Amino acid sequence: xxxxxxxxxxxxxxxxxxxxxxxWSGANVVHLSYFTNFILLGSFLGIGLGFLxxxxxxxxxxxxxxxxxxxxxxxxxAPVQIVRDFSELIFFTAIDGRLTGLPAWLMxxxxxxxxxxxxxxxxxxxxxxxxxxxxxxxYRIDILGSLTGIVVFSxxxxxxxxxxxxxxxxxxxxxxxxxxxQWRKMVVPLGAIVILLGLESxxxxxxxxPYYKVDFxxxxxxxxxxxxxxxxxxGIPHQSALSVAAVEQAQLVYLWPYERYGPQPPSRVLVIxxxxxxxxxxxLAKGANRVEAVEIDPVLxxxxxxxxxxxxxxxPRVQLWxxxxxxxxxxxxxxxxxxxxxxxDSLTLVAGQSSLRLESYMFxxxxxxxxxxxxxxxxxxxxxxxxxRPWLIDRLATTLQEVFGVRPCVERVTGETDVMLSVAxxxxxxxxxxxxxxxAVPPVTDDYxxxxxxxxxxxxxxxxxxxxxxxxxxxxxxxxxxxxxxxxPYADLFWMGAAFLLLETKNVVQFAxxxxxxxxxxxxxxxxxxxxxxxxxxxxxxxxxxxLEWWYGALLASLLVAWLVPPGWLLxxxxxxxxxxxTVLAFAPVFIANCIFASRLRAAASSTAALAANLLGAMVxxxxxxxxxxxxxxxxxxxxxxxxxxALWLMPRPGRHQDRIAFGATDAVE
Numbered sequence: 322x323x324x325x326x327x328x329x330x331x332x333x334x335x336x337x338x339x340x341x342x343x344x345w346s347g348a349n350v351v352h353l354s355y356f357t358n359f360i361l362l363g364s365f366l367g368i369g370l371g372f373l374x375x376x377x378x379x380x381x382x383x384x385x386x387x388x389x390x391x392x393x394x395x396x397x398x399a400p401v402q403i404v405r406d407f408s409e410l411i412f413f414t415a416i417d418g419r420l421t422g423l424p425a426w427l428m429x430x431x432x433x434x435x436x437x438x439x440x441x442x443x444x445x446x447x448x449x450x451x452x453x454x455x456x457x458x459x460y461r462i463d464i465l466g467s468l469t470g471i472v473v474f475s476x477x478x479x480x481x482x483x484x485x486x487x488x489x490x491x492x493x494x495x496x497x498x499x500x501x502x503q504w505r506k507m508v509v510p511l512g513a514i515v516i517l518l519g520l521e522s523x524x525x526x527x528x529x530x531p532y533y534k535v536d537f538x539x540x541x542x543x544x545x546x547x548x549x550x551x552x553x554x555x556g557i558p559h560q561s562a563l564s565v566a567a568v569e570q571a572q573l574v575y576l577w578p579y580e581r582y583g584p585q586p587p588s589r590v591l592v593i594x595x596x597x598x599x600x601x602x603x604x605l606a607k608g609a610n611r612v613e614a615v616e617i618d619p620v621l622x623x624x625x626x627x628x629x630x631x632x633x634x635x636x637p638r639v640q641l642w643x644x645x646x647x648x649x650x651x652x653x654x655x656x657x658x659x660x661x662x663x664x665x666d667s668l669t670l671v672a673g674q675s676s677l678r679l680e681s682y683m684f685x686x687x688x689x690x691x692x693x694x695x696x697x698x699x700x701x702x703x704x705x706x707x708x709x710r711p712w713l714i715d716r717l718a719t720t721l722q723e724v725f726g727v728r729p730c731v732e733r734v735t736g737e738t739d740v741m742l743s744v745a746x747x748x749x750x751x752x753x754x755x756x757x758x759x760x761a762v763p764p765v766t767d768d769y770x771x772x773x774x775x776x777x778x779x780x781x782x783x784x785x786x787x788x789x790x791x792x793x794x795x796x797x798x799x800x801x802x803x804x805x806x807x808x809x810p811y812a813d814l815f816w817m818g819a820a821f822l823l824l825e826t827k828n829v830v831q832f833a834x835x836x837x838x839x840x841x842x843x844x845x846x847x848x849x850x851x852x853x854x855x856x857x858x859x860x861x862x863x864x865x866x867x868x869l870e871w872w873y874g875a876l877l878a879s880l881l882v883a884w885l886v887p888p889g890w891l892l893x894x895x896x897x898x899x900x901x902x903x904t905v906l907a908f909a910p911v912f913i914a915n916c917i918f919a920s921r922l923r924a925a926a927s928s929t930a931a932l933a934a935n936l937l938g939a940m941v942x943x944x945x946x947x948x949x950x951x952x953x954x955x956x957x958x959x960x961x962x963x964x965x966x967x968a969l970w971l972m973p974r975p976g977r978h979q980d981r982i983a984f985g986a987t988d989a990v991e
Contacts (some may be wrong), residue, residue: 324453324454325450325454325458325462327446327498328447328466329462329465329469330494330497330498331443331444331446331447331450331466332462332464332465332466332467332470333466333467333469333470334466334470334498335368335440335444335447335467335470336466336469336470336471336474337471337474337487337491338389338439338440338443338491338494339440339470340471340474341487341491342360342364343360344474344478345484345487346396347555348534348555348556349397349534349555350396350428358946358947359429359432359433359436359786359790360432360433361943362433362940362944363432363433363434363435363437364437364440365936365937365939365940365943366437366794366936366937367436367437367439367441367443367444368440368441368444368447368936369444369798369933369934369936370437370444370797370801371440371441371443371444371445371446371447371448372445372447372448372451372929372930372933373801373933374441374445374448375445375448375449377445380445380500380503381441381443381446382442382443382445382446382495382499382500382503383499383506384442385439385443385495386507386510386511386514387510388435388438388439388442389439389491389514390510390511390513390517392432392439393488393513393514393517393518394513394517395431396432397517397521399428429786430786430793433793437797447463448929448932451463451928451929452928456922456923456928456931457858457861457862457919458862460858460919460922460928460932461862464851464858467851468848468851468855471844471847471848471851475840475841475844475848478531479531481528481620482529483521483527483529484521484522484529485515485518485519485521485522485523486522487518488514488515488517488518488519489515491514492511495507495511496511526538528624530618530619530620530621531619531839531840531841532617533554533618534556535553535618535620535621536553536554537550537551537552537553537624537628538550538551539551540561542567546563546566546567546570546571547564547566547630548630549562549563549567549630550597550628550629552596552597552621552624554621559596560596560597560621560664561597561599562597562598562624562625562628562629562630563630564602564630564631565606567630568599568602568603574705574741575600575603575663576603577732577741578659578661578701578703578705578741579603579604579659581703581730581743581751582659582701587607587608587609587657587658587701588609588610588611589609589610589612589613589655589656589658589659590611590612590613590657590660590661591612591613591615591657591659591660591661592614592661593615593646593649593660593661593662593663593665593683594616594662594663594665594680595614595615595622595625595663596616596618596621596663597621597622597628598614598625598633598634599629600614600661600663601614601625601633602631602633604659604661605633606631609659611638611640612633612638612640613640613653613657614634614639614641614642615642615644615649616641616643617643617644617645617646617679617838617839619643622634626641644837644839645682645837645838645842646662646665646680647682647688647691647834647837647838648836648838648839650688650691651691651892652896653695655695656695656697656700657695657696657697657700658697658699658700658701659700659701659702659703660692660696660702660703661703662683662702662703662704663705664706665680665683677829677830677833680838681765681770681771681838682767682770682833682834682838684717684720684765684770685720685764685767685770686720686723686724686764686765686766686767687766687767687889688767689720689721689724689764690724693724693725693746696745698746699745699747700745701743701744702725702743702744703742703743704717704742705740705742706740707740708740711760712760712762712775713772713773714731714742715759715761715762716762716764716765716772718731718759719759719761719762719763720764720765721742722744723764725744725745725746727744727745728759729744730742730744731753732753766953767834767888767889768955769953769954770954771950778950778951779947779948779950779951780950783947783950787947791941791944794937794940798937808930808934810925810926810973811925811930811933811935812934812971813921813967813969813971813972814918814921814922814931814935814938814968815934815937815938815941815968816938816964816967816968816971817917817918817921817964817968818935818936818937818938818940818942819938819941819942819945820914820938820942820961820964821914821918821935821939821942822939822942822943822946823942823945823957823961823964824910824911824961825847825850826942827907827954827957827961828846828850828907828908828911829843829846829847830954831888831903831954832845832846832903832907834892835888835903836903846907849904850908850911853908853912854911856912857911857912857914857915857916857918857919858919860916861915861916861919861920861923862919865920866916866917866920869917869920869921869969870969872913872916872917872920873965873969875913876910876917876965877965877966879913880910880961880962881962882906882909883906883907884955884959886902887955914965918935921972945960
C-alpha cells in the first residue's frame with residue numbers, strides 16, 4: 322500500500338476512533354459524561370508520542386489492537402456512577418448517589434493512560450506514512466482523512482447505529498493498515514472488540530442516540546398506578562413515560578405549572594425538554610389548544626411517540642421540534658400563555674473540546690430574557706428540577722427576578738431537592754403559598770454559562786486531575802524523546818497547537834450559542850474547521866510566505882475583531898446574516914493561523930517532529946481550556962492571542978538556532 326493511501330486510512334481511523342471513544346466511554350463511565358476532554362487530551366498526547374517513535378525499529382500497530390481490546394473490556398467490566406459529594410460542582414446522577422465500579426481517582430487516570438497508549442501505538446503507523454511524503458502534501462492527506470472520519474461518524478450518529486457498527490469499522494481500519502502477515506496477530510483482539518460491543522449493542526431495549534446510550538423498559542408502578550416506560554441514559558435514571566391518570570393520582574410535579582397558572586387553562590403551551598411526552602400529555606389534559614414540544618434527543622422523542630400510554634405526540638394539537646431549546650426560542654415568532662422548562666438537565670457535554678453541557682445556554686440571563694419575550698401579556702413561565710444545592714435554587718431565583726422584575730415563586734414540591742420556580746410578566750399574576758426567602762447569587766451569562774459551578778474557580782477535583790495529566794505527559798515525552806530541549810526548534814509550533822485547540826473550543830461554544838447545542842451543529846463546526854485548514858494548506862502549497870510576522874499581525878487583528886463583536890450582537894441578526902458573520906469571525910483566524918503553520922511545516926527539517934510538537938501543544942491547550950471556568954469563554958481570545966504571540970517570539974530566525982531535531986533524520990519536504 323502506498324504511503325498516501327496508508328496515511329489517509331490512518332488519519333481517518335484515528336479521528337473516527339477518537340470520536341468513538343469520547344462518545345462510547347461517556348455512556349459507560351459517568352465521570353466521562355462530564356470530563357470528555359480527558360479522552361481528547363489523551364489522544365493528542367498519544368498521537369504526538371506516536372510521531373516521535375517513527376524511528377523505532379519495531380511496529381506497534383498490533384499492540385494497539387490489544388490495548389484497545391483491553392480498554393473496551395475495562396470499561397464494560399467497571400462502569401462507574403458518581404457520588405454527589407462535591408461541594409463546588411453539581412453532578413446529576415442516580416438519585417441515591419451510589420458509587421459502582423472503580424473510584425474516580427483510579428478510573429480517570431487509567432482511562433487517560435490507556436487512551437494515550439492506544440493512540441501512541443496507532444499513530445506510529447500514521448507518522449511513518451507522513452514522513453515518506455512531502456510535508457504539505459502529507460498534511461493535506463491527513464486533513465482529508467480526518468474529515469472523512471468525522472463524516473462517517475456523523476453519518477452513523479444520524480442513523481442511530483450502535484457501537485457494534487463502530488467496532489466493525491475500527492477493526493476494518495486496523496486490518497487495512499496491517500503489514501504482511503500481521504493480520505493473524507490482530508484477529509483475536511479485534512474479534513474480542515467486535516464481540517464485546519456486539520453484546521452491548523444487541524439487547525432490544527437499548528438505543529444509541531447522538532447523545533446517550535438509552536436503556537428503556539416497562540415497569541409496574543407502585544400504588545396501582547399502572548405501567549410506565551422508565552428510561553435510563555448512560556446508566557442513570559432519567560425520565561418516565563407516565564399516563565396523566567398516574568400523574569394525577571400521585572400528584573406529581575407535572576401538575577404544578579397549571580396550578581400556578583390559574584383556573585383558566587392556558588391556550589398555547591411551550592414545553593422545552595419534552596422528552597418522552599409526559600409534560601405534553603399533561604398540558605393536553607389541562608385544556609391546552611396548542612402544545613409545542615421541543616426535545617433535543619430524537620431517540621427520546623421517538624420512544625415517547627411509540628411508548629407513552631397517552632400517545633401525546635400523535636395528537637393533532639401537538640407540534641414536535643427536534644432541536645435545541647435556546648435555538649428554538651431565538652428563532653420562533655410565536656408567543657405562549659405558558660412556557661415550561663421540564664427537567665432540561667443533560668448528562669453529557671456538547672463536545673470533547675469544552676466544558677459546555679447541552680442545556681448550559683438554557684439558563685443564562687440572556688436565555689431567560691429571550692424566554693420572557695415569548696410570553697403573552699398574561700403569560701407564566703415555570704421551571705422545575707431536582708436541584709441539588711440551595712445556591713443553585715438561589716441563582717435561578719435571582720436570574721428570574723433580574724429579568725422579570727418581580728420575585729419568583731419558589732416552592733418545594735416533594736422533599737428538599739424537588740423545586741419549582743414560577744414567575745409571570747404581570748406582578749401578582751401568580752399566588753405563591755409558602756414563599757421562601759432566597760439569597761442573591763449572580764446569574765450565569767452567555768459568556769459564563771456554568772450553571773452548576775458554585776463559584777468562579779476550577780474545582781479541586783478538576784485541578785488535581787489536570788496536574789496529574791500534565792505531570793504524566795511530561796514524563797511520557799521525556800521517556801520517549803529524551804531531553805525535552807530537542808523539541809526547542811519547534812517551540813513556536815507547540816504554542817500554535819495550544820492556541821489552535823483553544824480557538825477550536827471557542828468556535829464550538831460560539832456556534833452552540835448561535836445555532837444550538839445539537840450534535841449536527843458540532844459536527845458541522847468540526848468539519849468546517851478542517852475544511853478551512855485544508856484550504857489554507859492548499860493555498861500555502863502554491864504561495865511562498867516570506868514575512869510570517871505580517872501574517873501574525875493579521876491573525877492578531879482577526880482575534881481583536883472577534884473580541885470586539887459580542888455574541889449578543891450576532892444573536893440579534895436573522896439566520897442568514899448571523900451565519901455569515903459567525904463564519905467569518907470564527908474561521909478567519911483559523912485560516913490565517915494554518916497558512917502560518919503550513920509555511921513552518923514546509924520549512925521544518927523534520928515534519929513529523931514538527932507535527933508532534935504541535936499536537937503536544939494542543940494537549941496543553943486542552944488543559945488551558947479549563948481556565949474558562951474562571952474567566953468565561955470570551956477571555957479565551959486573550960489566551961489565544963497570548964499563545965500566538967509566544968509562537969511569534971519563539972519562531973526560528975536566522976542566527977537563533979537551526980531548525981533541526983537531534984533524534985531523527987530529515988523528512989521529505991517540498
